[in-house]
Amino acid sequence: MATRRIGLALVEEGVVLARGGFCPKDRLQHEGLVRLFHEMEVGYCRLVTISTDNLLETNEFRAAAGAHWPFLSDPGRKVQKDLDIAEYTDPTHNPMVPHTIVLEPGLLVHKTYMGYWFFGRPTVEELRQDLRVVTRKCRPDWDLSDPELRDAWGRGEKARFYPYGKSYAAVFKEQE
Numbered sequence: 001m002a003t004r005r006i007g008l009a010l011v012e013e014g015v016v017l018a019r020g021g022f023c024p025k026d027r028l029q030h031e032g033l034v035r036l037f038h039e040m041e042v043g044y045c046r047l048v049t050i051s052t053d054n055l056l057e058t059n060e061f062r063a064a065a066g067a068h069w070p071f072l073s074d075p076g077r078k079v080q081k082d083l084d085i086a087e088y089t090d091p092t093h094n095p096m097v098p099h100t101i102v103l104e105p106g107l108l109v110h111k112t113y114m115g116y117w118f119f120g121r122p123t124v125e126e127l128r129q130d131l132r133v134v135t136r137k138c139r140p141d142w143d144l145s146d147p148e149l150r151d152a153w154g155r156g157e158k159a160r161f162y163p164y165g166k167s168y169a170a171v172f173k174e175q176e
Contacts (some may be wrong), residue, residue: 002136014046019095021061030065032124102130
């Protein structure tokens with residue numbers, strides 16, 4: 001999968017294209033994501049899982065994982081077809097080849113992991129490092145030890161610091 005913009009306007013930082021709740025590899029991967037998600041929340045990152053499971057199976061997968069991020073059901077396999085990632089080796093379930101995609105703001109693909117084999121999927125630490133790179137790239141106030149930032153703060157130039165000229169009310173509204 002080449003670096004390009006993808007048509008999923010639902011997330012800013014992470015998309016997991018999963019085989020589904022029937023897959024032990026997906027279940028184990030999501031156990032790790034549950035631990036990482038607590039860090040993602042305080043780091044202002046988002047996550048979504050999309051599978052070809054029906055709505056009931058999708059909700060069961062989410063509940064069994066103990067996940068608190070959106071799980072989307074795509075039984076019509078629109079994502080699978082649009083990205084041409086049908087897993088042809090499993091005609092019984094007809095899932096997607098699992099991918100984990102780390103996105104920069106504006107839905108620009110930063111990194112893609114293909115996880116047909118379990119060890120092709122990213123570890124929690126790899127995702128943490130990817131999110132560090134993306135966050136550093138898009139946060140102008142990443143390094144508060146920068147004398148230029150300190151001077152800007154002293155001059156009252158608060159737009160260079162989180163929430164970047166927005167009110168917290170506007171930030172919360174965008175998160176809805």
